[in-house]
Amino acid sequence: MTDTAVLETTATRDEKARKAFVSALRRHVLTKSADRMRGHYDTVAKPAFEQLNGRAPADGPEVHRLMKKTRDFRFYSAVRSNAQEMVFGSVIPTVDRALDTLAEDGRALRADTAGVGGSLELNPDLEVPRNVSDIEVHRSPGSYHSEYTDDDVASGVVYETAIEVFAFGQFGKDFDDVGQTMAHYVRFRHPELEPARILDCGCTVGINTVPWKQTFPEAEVHGIDVAPGVLRYANARATKLGQAVHFKQMNATALDYEDESFDIVCSSMFLHELPNKDIRGYLAEAYRVLKPGGLLWNMELPPNSAMQPYESFYLDWDSYYNSEPFYKGFRDQDYRELVRTAGFADADFIEATVPRYTFMDESDFKAAVNSPTRFDKHTGRMDPKGTRWYGFGAFKRAPLKEAN
Numbered sequence: 124m125t126d127t128a129v130l131e132t133t134a135t136r137d138e139k140a141r142k143a144f145v146s147a148l149r150r151h152v153l154t155k156s157a158d159r160m161r162g163h164y165d166t167v168a169k170p171a172f173e174q175l176n177g178r179a180p181a182d183g184p185e186v187h188r189l190m191k192k193t194r195d196f197r198f199y200s201a202v203r204s205n206a207q208e209m210v211f212g213s214v215i216p217t218v219d220r221a222l223d224t225l226a227e228d229g230r231a232l233r234a235d236t237a238g239v240g241g242s243l244e245l246n247p248d249l250e251v252p253r254n255v256s257d258i259e260v261h262r263s264p265g266s267y268h269s270e271y272t273d274d275d276v277a278s279g280v281v282y283e284t285a286i287e288v289f290a291f292g293q294f295g296k297d298f299d300d301v302g303q304t305m306a307h308y309v310r311f312r313h314p315e316l317e318p319a320r321i322l323d324c325g326c327t328v329g330i331n332t333v334p335w336k337q338t339f340p341e342a343e344v345h346g347i348d349v350a351p352g353v354l355r356y357a358n359a360r361a362t363k364l365g366q367a368v369h370f371k372q373m374n375a376t377a378l379d380y381e382d383e384s385f386d387i388v389c390s391s392m393f394l395h396e397l398p399n400k401d402i403r404g405y406l407a408e409a410y411r412v413l414k415p416g417g418l419l420w421n422m423e424l425p426p427n428s429a430m431q432p433y434e435s436f437y438l439d440w441d442s443y444y445n446s447e448p449f450y451k452g453f454r455d456q457d458y459r460e461l462v463r464t465a466g467f468a469d470a471d472f473i474e475a476t477v478p479r480y481t482f483m484d485e486s487d488f489k490a491a492v493n494s495p496t497r498f499d500k501h502t503g504r505m506d507p508k509g510t511r512w513y514g515f516g517a518f519k520r521a522p523l524k525e526a527n
């Protein structure tokens with residue numbers, strides 16, 4: 124199948140055509156249908172609401188209640204929802220057919236791991252948390268953790284090949300733009316930080332972990348996740364790319380690492396899949412394992428407080444219709460408060476929206492990094508000029524030196 128996934132499977136012509144169709148369908152619904160729905164809100168639904176109530180809708184849930192009745196929303200929602208199921212439907216049969224071959228290929232690649240310098244440590248006794256095991260996260264059959272054969276890597280292959288269909292080019296040609304952007308942001312924005320150890324939590328197949336190793340080749344890079352199949356695949360994938368990354372099966376709320384042992388703790392697209400107590404548990408652990416002067420940096424969805432009501436409604440769609448129950452709850456949080464509660468100083472909170480590294484010249488990226496934007500002050504959108512990724516975190520303060 125994929126022309127991109129590290130372990131090869133063989134897709135038929137029909138399967139390739141199905142993937143291309145689903146990708147185009149997603150592009151259509153997220154651009155054309157989304158624009159049409161927005162147009163209906165601006166010109167019909169919102170003015171009618173204002174006339175009736177003497178004010179504009181106050182927040183995302185109010186826009187949601189209003190839009191739910193409209194034909195444009197129902198069309199958008201129905202197509203987007205079906206397209207999501209079709210993403211997995213377009214990749215799973217090909218992976219399913221090659222289950223044992225994939226496991227075998229994974230074993231062969233992992234045999235080279237030591238030569239490359241990476242490692243894989245699974246923990247069969249680890250209890251997979253319910254936010255992964257009890258739901259099919261974003262309608263992914265079997266969620267992240269299911270295994271179907273010995274040494275199974277299927278969940279990893281499905282994840283990477285589904286991204287290819289799902290992202291319709293938005294994550295860059297190697298699907299790793301988020302990791303490339305965030306790692307290069309840190310490199311250019313904080314050149315004083317010369318990390319010796321980096322930890323990526325909730326790394327899945329390591330698509331966005333490997334860029335940290337590529338950006339900071341001297342650093343020892345670790346990726347942890349609770350799901351075994353994605354980690355086996357991550358290890359095979361990094362090995363094939365010649366990148367030494369250490370993958371471990373571990374819960375981010377109970378890290379099996381020493382206090383003050385990392386210079387950077389990062390994550391991407393991770394926190395919105397956690398219940399509130401686990402977000403706080405992870406952040407507290409990140410604080411514990413960071414060295415003084417170290418950096419916490421999470422790429423995530425931006426908070427609802429920065430958004431206008433329509434944008435909140437638009438981003439929170441996944442919480443209602445896409446088996447992402449924690450999405451809205453996370454975005455309703457005050458990220459500064461989250462970080463402060465974990466132990467970081469309030470004044471050390473940082474956030475930025477950053478343009479996509481692999482879509483531009485490095486010199487333009489560097490210039491953008493040194494004048495980062497937050498949000499468009501009128502709409503709350505991150506993309507006044509093209510797509511951007513949002514990140515937030517904090518430096519862990521070094522203890523004050525005692526005066527003698």
Ligand SMILES: C[S@@+](CC[C@H](N)C(=O)[O-])C[C@H]1O[C@@H](n2cnc3c(N)ncnc32)[C@H](O)[C@@H]1O
Binds near residue numbers: 267301328349353390
């Ligand atoms: C949306 S994916 C993250 C995507 C990945 N960081 C990337 O950039 O491609 C969320 C991942 O978090 C993992 N996960 C969920 N809860 C976790 C926890 N408590 N500790 C560690 N990993 C967890 C899931 O197994 C899943 O692989």
